[in-house]
Amino acid sequence: MIRDTETLTQLIDMVERFVRERLMPAEQDVAEHYRIPEDIVQEMKALGLFGMTIPEAYGGLGLSMEEEIHVAMTLGRTSPAFRSILGTNNGIGSAAIVFDGTEEQKQRFLPKYASGEWVGCFCLTEPDVGSDAGALKATARRDGDHYVLNGTKRFITNGPVADTFNVMARTNPDIKGARGISAFIVEKGTPGITLGPVDRKMGQAGSLTCDVIFEDCRVPAANLIGREGEGFITAMKVLDRGRLHIAGVSVGVSERLIDDALAFAMSRKQFGVAIAEHQLIQAMLADSKTESYAARCMVLETARQRDEGKNVSTESAACKLFATEMVGRVADRAVQIHGGAGYMSEYAVERFYRDVRLFRLYEGTSQIQQLIIARNMIRDAS
Amino acid sequence: MKILVAVKRVVDANVKIRVKADNSGVELTNAKMAINPFCEIAVEEAIRIKEKGQADEVIVVSIGDKACQEQIRTSLALGADRGIHVEAEDGVQPLAVAKILKALIDKEGIGLVLLGKQSIDSDNNQVAQMLAALGNMPQGTFACAVELTDGKVKVTREIDGGEQTVLLSLPAVISSDLRLNEPRYASLPNIMKAKKKPIDTVTPADLGVNTASGLKIIAVEPPPARSAGVKVADVDELISKLKTEAKVI
Ligand SMILES: Cc1cc2nc3c(=O)[nH]c(=O)nc-3n(C[C@H](O)[C@H](O)[C@H](O)COP(=O)(O)OP(=O)(O)OC[C@H]3O[C@@H](n4cnc5c(N)ncnc54)[C@H](O)[C@@H]3O)c2cc1C
Numbered sequence: 001m002i003r004d005t006e007t008l009t010q011l012i013d014m015v016e017r018f019v020r021e022r023l024m025p026a027e028q029d030v031a032e033h034y035r036i037p038e039d040i041v042q043e044m045k046a047l048g049l050f051g052m053t054i055p056e057a058y059g060g061l062g063l064s065m066e067e068e069i070h071v072a073m074t075l076g077r078t079s080p081a082f083r084s085i086l087g088t089n090n091g092i093g094s095a096a097i098v099f100d101g102t103e104e105q106k107q108r109f110l111p112k113y114a115s116g117e118w119v120g121c122f123c124l125t126e127p128d129v130g131s132d133a134g135a136l137k138a139t140a141r142r143d144g145d146h147y148v149l150n151g152t153k154r155f156i157t158n159g160p161v162a163d164t165f166n167v168m169a170r171t172n173p174d175i176k177g178a179r180g181i182s183a184f185i186v187e188k189g190t191p192g193i194t195l196g197p198v199d200r201k202m203g204q205a206g207s208l209t210c211d212v213i214f215e216d217c218r219v220p221a222a223n224l225i226g227r228e229g230e231g232f233i234t235a236m237k238v239l240d241r242g243r244l245h246i247a248g249v250s251v252g253v254s255e256r257l258i259d260d261a262l263a264f265a266m267s268r269k270q271f272g273v274a275i276a277e278h279q280l281i282q283a284m285l286a287d288s289k290t291e292s293y294a295a296r297c298m299v300l301e302t303a304r305q306r307d308e309g310k311n312v313s314t315e316s317a318a319c320k321l322f323a324t325e326m327v328g329r330v331a332d333r334a335v336q337i338h339g340g341a342g343y344m345s346e347y348a349v350e351r352f353y354r355d356v357r358l359f360r361l362y363e364g365t366s367q368i369q370q371l372i373i374a375r376n377m378i379r380d381a382s
Numbered sequence: 383m384k385i386l387v388a389v390k391r392v393v394d395a396n397v398k399i400r401v402k403a404d405n406s407g408v409e410l411t412n413a414k415m416a417i418n419p420f421c422e423i424a425v426e427e428a429i430r431i432k433e434k435g436q437a438d439e440v441i442v443v444s445i446g447d448k449a450c451q452e453q454i455r456t457s458l459a460l461g462a463d464r465g466i467h468v469e470a471e472d473g474v475q476p477l478a479v480a481k482i483l484k485a486l487i488d489k490e491g492i493g494l495v496l497l498g499k500q501s502i503d504s505d506n507n508q509v510a511q512m513l514a515a516l517g518n519m520p521q522g523t524f525a526c527a528v529e530l531t532d533g534k535v536k537v538t539r540e541i542d543g544g545e546q547t548v549l550l551s552l553p554a555v556i557s558s559d560l561r562l563n564e565p566r567y568a569s570l571p572n573i574m575k576a577k578k579k580p581i582d583t584v585t586p587a588d589l590g591v592n593t594a595s596g597l598k599i600i601a602v603e604p605p606p607a608r609s610a611g612v613k614v615a616d617v618d619e620l621i622s623k624l625k626t627e628a629k630v631i
Contacts (some may be wrong), residue, residue: 009574010456013416018567020396048570061570 008067015074018047023078032098043085044116051114053090055098058110065241065303069248073296075250081206083249088114088158090243092363093120094168095238096183100226105185109164120165123212124155124235131368133168134178134232138214140169145221147171147215149192155362160198160208163188167214168235171228174182178360183231185223194218203354232320242363243316244306247299250359253352254292254323254330259335260349261285264341269288273335284333292330295323296306302362314376321369331356383493383552384439385428388483389421389457391450392503402452405601408503420498422460426565427528429461436530439463441490441617445474445482451581458576459568465581470593478586478593480512494535499524501556510557513609520532520550524559559612559619 022040030036053068054060063071068090075083087093094113097105112118129136138151149169159165165186172180188195196211226234262285265276276279302315311354334349335342342349360366393399393408398411428440442457445449445468454465468482487495500614511598514521522528522537526545530538539546540559552557568576568615586593601628623629 004577006452006455007573007577010450010568010576011570013456014459014568014570014573043567047567052570114428233620237446 003064004230006080008070011067012070012074014047015049015071016077016226017170018043019074020079023082027079027348027351030079031345032205034205036085036206037083037114039140040082041085044082048114050086050089050116053098053152054110054114055096058106060110060114065244065306066300069244069299069303072186072245072248072301073252073255074255075248077203077256078379079206079351080253080301080358081204082247084121084157084204085161086116087245088117088121088162089116091242091285092122092238093162093164093166095241096122096225097185097232097235099235100183100230101185104224105221105225109185110329112163119158120164120166121156121158121159121162121212122177122235122238123156123159123165125154125156127152127154129205131365133235134181136168136170136181138167138169139173140167140182140184140219140267141220142171143218146218147221147224149184149186149217149219151214153212153214155199155209156212157207157209157362158284159210159212160195162212165212166225167192168231169214171231175229178232179229179233182228183225183234184219184224185218186214186219190217190219202357203351203359237364237380240313240316241306243320243369244299244303244312245294246359247319250302250323250327250356251296251299252293253356254288254327257327257330257349258285258288258292260347261288261337264347265337268339281337283339287334288330291326295326299323313378314373317369317372317376320364321366321373324356325366327356328360334380383437384410384441384490385431385437385494385496385609386483386490386492387424387428387442387457387462387496388479388498388509389425389444389450389453390418390503391415391444391453392418393444393608395419395502401602405603407599407602414450414454417456417503418498418503420423420500420502420558420560421453422498422565423459423560423562424496424498424556424564425457425460425462427525427556427558428494430563431494431528431530432461434530437494441466441492443477443483445470445488445586446472454567454581455558455576458579458581459460459573460566461572462579464579467581467583468586468589469583469593472584473595474507474586474593475511475595476508478591479509480516480597481591482586482589482593483513484516485591487553489589490631494530494552495519495555497555497557499559503567510555515556517553517555519553519555520548521555521557522548522550523557526559526561528556528562533590540564551569 051060052063056062097109113120124133140147140149157190157273167184168181170180171182192215194213199209266274267283268275299319302312302319306312330355341347394414397414402409431437432440442454442462443466444454451467456488497510524540525537526540527538535550537548
């Protein structure tokens with residue numbers, strides 16, 4: 001945790017410089033080759049970017065939520081694929097252990113996530129289970145001092161490169177809902193894990209997802225995270241934090257899109273003047289700026305409240321809903337401002353337009369955020 | 383051996399600067415500030431020398447108001463050991479800077495001084511030379527390679543039309559050129575650790591230096607806006623225009 005503006009400024013400046021000098025020039029290459037160059041991954045590890053949210057006692061930086069959001073917004077200014085490779089270690093891949101792991105599990109896994117030596121991932125979604133995650137079907141049957149895992153997990157970010165899998169599975173078949181679910185940490189190489197082929201997707205080329213299949217996979221009982229039956233609560237805590245992070249990234253991408261659209265509008269001439277002089281273009285620029293700024297304020301305010309220990313479940317869902325929908329509109333306007341050029345792969349806005357579509361889908365769709373917000377409102381009022 | 387590196391706080395090289403409406407200077411309100419790029423190269427070189435085991439301590443000094451401690455911190459995050467902040471009003475002129483550095487060299491027992499060849503704000507390119515003269519030390523300016531051997535330092539200098547290599551005895555003053563090295567990124571853990579490294583504050587008066595300047599800036603003006611170019615039909619026309627109109631060849 002930093003908690004002083006001078007050090008935070010330095011940290012952000014460094015990340016900003018790394019994004020500008022190293023990541024932005026590599027965007028096109030990543031998009032064309034569907035992978036992040038290994039030297040860049042190594043640099044990201046050396047800079048400490050994999051361990052931002054891991055507590056200092058375990059080799060990370062222990063950034064506060066507000067600090068993490070500043071970094072997320074800065075990383076958001078380049079292709080989301082770069083953030084994705086380090087996103088799971090800083091978020092959904094490690095958070096379950098940070099929140100509810102035993103001291104032994106923390107010692108064993110967290111330093112390796114912090115250094116980037118190991119990549120973690122989060123396995124909740126299944127072929128038949130998405131938004132209604134509490135209904136998941138994967139099973140974990142106790143057998144002596146092991147659990148035996150069976151089931152298929154779908155669309156798992158960093159699954160193809162993961163060293164550990166944080167798996168949510170049902171330990172009590174008699175309880176159909178969330179209370180029958182437990183969380184496990186499974187290491188790569190454990191017999192019974194199969195990876196599906198890497199998924200082909202609309203955008204975020206270079207960020208990898210795949211199916212992860214467990215067949216009679218024996219996991220030591222010591223790898224249970226928290227207590228039996230509490231895995232869903234752990235998963236929801238993980239996603240609660242992840243939502244703010246995704247909202248922060250969305251703000252960063254929107255700022256990049258606005259920069260690109262503004263630069264284009266000021267140089268492209270039609271009807272004898274730069275198109276930025278046309279008021280209908282100005283309206284798009286102004287609307288994008290305003291919405292982006294609103295999201296930035298929301299996300300930072302919610303992060304600060306979370307750091308103060310307040311329950312921000314409703315606000316985090318509101319941030320994710322607004323920021324991810326906002327960046328969709330901003331991307332759409334950025335393409336519009338570019339005209340036909342915006343449809344061409346030569347311009348980054350074409351790529352970002354596809355990339356940002358994901359933000360409204362994962363870690364809870366927009367509809368699920370609406371449900372969370374409204375249900376919390378009704379609960380608090382009754 | 384101790385290495386002293388001086389760093390200057392300047393407007394970030396990526397910021398588009400504007401001249402103030404009254405032409406009294408450059409608009410600095412809200413402008414992002416950074417270490418002068420040449421100074422950063424000097425810091426990097428000092429750290430590399432220390433990493434090779436050829437120096438014991440890298441001390442970073444910055445002269446200016448309290449804000450320049452930020453640039454000292456950045457240098458500490460890159461790997462310097464401690465900082466000295468000489469608290470003075472902004473815009474201390476090269477001769478006074480050189481005198482302050484001379485006083486610090488005497489006080490600290492410095493073996494090697496590394497400076498940027500010039501700062502990107504005022505572009506004076508004077509401090510290294512003045513310091514060498516004041517301290518009666520050998521100088522290697524515009525360095526593109528530095529190598530310590532047997533108590534001496536070999537400096538390759540960028541000069542018009544080529545390179546020149548000089549061998550200097552220590553203590554010596556070196557000023558860095560752009561190609562000396564590529565500064566590293568400070569890692570996030572090192573940025574955090576830099577918080578705990580010490581920064582001492584002294585005043586020019588403590589060092590016996592008067593910073594009063596005999597120089598007065600009368601006006602600062604932006605360069606003329608670039609006017610539209612012309613298309614030429616062929617190379618012959620280009621050459622003739624370069625000769626007769628642009629008068630550059
Ligand atoms: C690139 C990518 C990476 C992913 N990474 C991971 C990962 O690392 N780990 C992981 O576990 N999962 C991951 N996911 C899965 C992701 O979290 C789910 O896709 C998401 O939660 C939605 O689930 P679903 O796809 O099954 O859609 P469904 O739940 O089937 O939803 C389909 C539609 O119905 C709507 N809907 C569903 N229920 C309701 C309701 N009650 N009221 C109103 N509307 C409703 C949804 O909003 C949506 O519009 C990833 C997905 C993608 C695309």
